[in-house]
Amino acid sequence: MKLIDAVALLAAFALPVFADDVRRTPVPDARPLMLAALQAADGQAHGILSGDMADAITKRFGATSPIFIDVSTEKRYAQPGCSRLKVTFWQDGVLLPGATTARRQTMDFGINYCLDGRPPQSLR
Helix, strand or coil, X not given: CCHHHHHXXXXXXXXXXXXXXXXXXXXXXXXXXXXXXXXXXXXEEEEEECCHHHHHHHHHCCCCCCCEEEEEEEEECCCCCEEEEEEEEEEEEECXXXXXXXXXXXXEEEEEEECCXXXXXXXX
């Protein structure tokens, strides 16, 4: 990575973005938000997908907003630093092929995740 690219990346992480009255941090993928949610007292983290892939998706569908990511804790497990997380990606103004009007598109998934990046040893 070039020094200038590294500086730009650090600057992007330092600039929080606000949407829906929620403080959002630009992230290259959901993992930093998943780790933040695991450590947050309220079990939540919010961000905006950034980078070439986010730009390509937004351009492809002519969307009117960035790609937002919300992570919330559904269940905390007995193993420290491990939880069941709900990860939601959403974007406004998405025009799908064959559709006549743009709308909000949402994708949710659940994942059992720990601070070390692995699943918990037990689901209790």
